[in-house]
Amino acid sequence: MGISKRNIPVLLLIALVVIVQLITAGTDTSFYLTQLTMTAYYSLVIIGLCLLMGYAGQLSLGHAGFFAIGGYVSAALTTHNLIGLRHNQLIELLNKTGLLSMGQDIYGEKILTVIPWAACLAAILVTIIIAFAIGKPVLKLKGHYLAMATLGFGIIIFRFAMATEYFGEADGISGVPPFHLLPGLTVSGDFGARISNYYIAWGLVLLGMILSLNLVNSRVGRALRAIHGSEEAAAAMGINASRFKLYTFVISAVFAALAGVMLTHYNGGIGPSEASVMKSVRYVAIIAIGGMSSLWGALCMGVILNFMSLRGMFGSYDGAVFGAILVAMMLFAPDGILRLPLLKKLWRKNGPARN
């Protein structure tokens, strides 16, 4: 494709990711990589949600739910011992096809669990099915109704995680095994695998970013923006608005679920707080601050705020800080921080930047 103007930000991001890693290595501060890795996974959620909110114009206050579906399904499948069921025909079949793995727990007990690859695919599949089932009726709604319906979906997932024994109730699931992606590449919180995990996470962000940028600059992306502008006019152009909204919803759910799977294997567990409404609100907040329909804006804000939050910079005021940011941004800069009147002038001078 050659180095076109559009690829420059992507190349800059790659350079930045490498430089940050080298700096942490040089200054012996590689403990930052842990939070940077987690930040990357949260950013993946944000990229996906930005497609839905910023481009298709559909609010979702339940995206933490999809993150949790991914994380929980993967965690549950890779930790629950199926040894008692090993004579079950289905389990036997799965075992023969290599989808299960036999191991030992810390007490030397034999355990039979689903391998992470299979669990990951199952998690994505479950997410796609749920996203389709929920998205179809939900996306017919608009405004407050849409907000409440997606919020309700998020709370249901949260309650299920909290109340179901299979998902560990309030404690969540721990002891999730490492995820061997490829030979030599393993998603785990292992101290030695810190650098490779940093690159895996940011590699995924890059991939997500490139796919999303391609999408918004295509026929599909134009259709989404057209729907956002006027559904009536979009339909007159032959655009099937409900289908495009639904597919975008599913794609953004898959982004969230994938992030959930990866972060769960990285952390070795997942708890119900990942499904909480507050998390969903946070994702929305970051996209609003980033300027709604700006993938780069959302990514920047996602990285900055998540990193600061994960480093504990807001202390016990974490929630309050996000609340204050939400209110302040919507009051004074509803078009995002980059569109603040002051910054706007600079922006204009340096030429219009799209996406």
Add this chain to the structure above:
Amino acid sequence: MSLQLFTQYLFSGITYGILYAIVAIGFNIIYNTTGIINFAQGEFVMLGGMCAISLHEYMPLPAAILLAVIITGIIGGLIEIIFIRWLDSPSVLRMIIITIGLSILIREAALFVWGESVRSLPYFNGDAVTSVQIFGANISPQVLWVIGVCSVIVVGLSLFFQFTYAGREMRACAANRTAATLCGINTRSKITWSFMLSAGIGAVAGCVMSPITYTQYDIGPGLAIKGFTVVILGGLGNSMAAVAAGLLLGIVESFSIIVVPMAYQEVISIAILLIVLFVRPHGLFGSSETACLQDF
């Protein structure tokens, strides 16, 4: 099921149902004058309860409740004046995000002031074990307080909107804000009043419920989603239908314990919300035609 158990569940359902109805009416009052769904509505209930509990240390219960209601009402009014009043025809999305942000801020402030501890007001009559017998079931007098006070609020509000000048002006705002302004009604102050009123009745509910449901800094969102379910069941903006819908939801929820574990109770009411949104977004009692006219 014995009559005794049935009555027990029924009263529990009515108590919660009426609480949800009050939250729903709070939503409707603000929605009717501004077109905004105030996501911080549940926080008003929490603030009312918390303020009254703190004030009760220094003064008798009735005074503490009265003062708590007034304080919460003023906070509601201030929120409108500081955050909402000067926005120039904000989009629905913007208002959703602002009120969500406000609910977070109020909650975090409450966490800062009152901590995570679970508190409650004392029972208005007797204590936790005092009870009156109704059909063999033991009903706490507090339940009767809740039902009584909330009924007074509902009747009082409907009289206020029907017969007082201020109430009629607020209804005029609701029907057509531009026309109301042209008729010389000060719509801005009416909107502030609607926030105060909405916060105030939320606070009353928060006080009378406190001995039964307890009060904690984070009860707001749960109440808000139940309240919104009731709003949708009754049809957005329809306060009288909200009472019926509230009772319906409360009773369904209460009896659902028979078949569903307690931990999934919230799932039930939200599932109801989703189903109603999907099949009858204009509510059980509203007509689809009027719902179509409302522009979302």
Add this chain to the structure above:
Amino acid sequence: MALLEIKNLSRSFGGLQAVSDISFSLVEGMIKAVIGPNGAGKTTLFNLICGNIPLSAGTIRFQGQHIERLKSHQIAALGMSRTFQNIKIFPGMTALENVMVGCHTRSRAGFIAAMLRLPQTFREEREIRRRSLELLELVEIPQTADCEAASLSFGQQRAVELARALAAGPSLLLLDEPAAGLNIYETAELARLITKIKELGVTILLVEHDMSLVMDISDEIVVLDFGRKLAEDIPARIQQNRAVIQVYLGDDEDA
């Protein structure tokens, strides 16, 4: 054969009969104008034809196919495009991108292909861009290609909308008051443009208040009044029609 055939079409809003019992047909290659006073039901007629609102009664056939149960986007995909009375340009997109949206039905790239930017998607995109630029040239505003569409002048926005509608390569084009808000020079330009579009083989149904424009370019005229069809004829005879004159000039004519 008629390209568009409307039979006994009716639509009411509550008690108001916005369109009642209208029938007419449109032969391929002609320009037909729909005229009538404000509120006569012209826009409603358009909305019914292109599936924007459901009809109360009647049938609509397009290219021989019944379309009254189809959704708006399905009808568009069959080759019917429209412009709107109050411009519905897509804000936040450039003029060129607006026109590119119009190519939607002529291109295929789905979500996966678009995300992966497959070679064929890349080629398709280039083709869409080329075609859209051509259309901007056709409507004579190529210089606006990279301007934010919402920032263009009123006349230019109308032109963008027209190019956008043409981008789908429609066999039938519905124009709802295309000259509204244009000055006489722009209107003259528009008349030339519409004739040019007709020569490209596009059949046109046109709602317009500007009588000189209508009389100049249309082959046939349908007159609506209070949702009913008052007359249907060639322009020269419509001008003589007493009922039409009465509607337009009131009873003053006799005075």
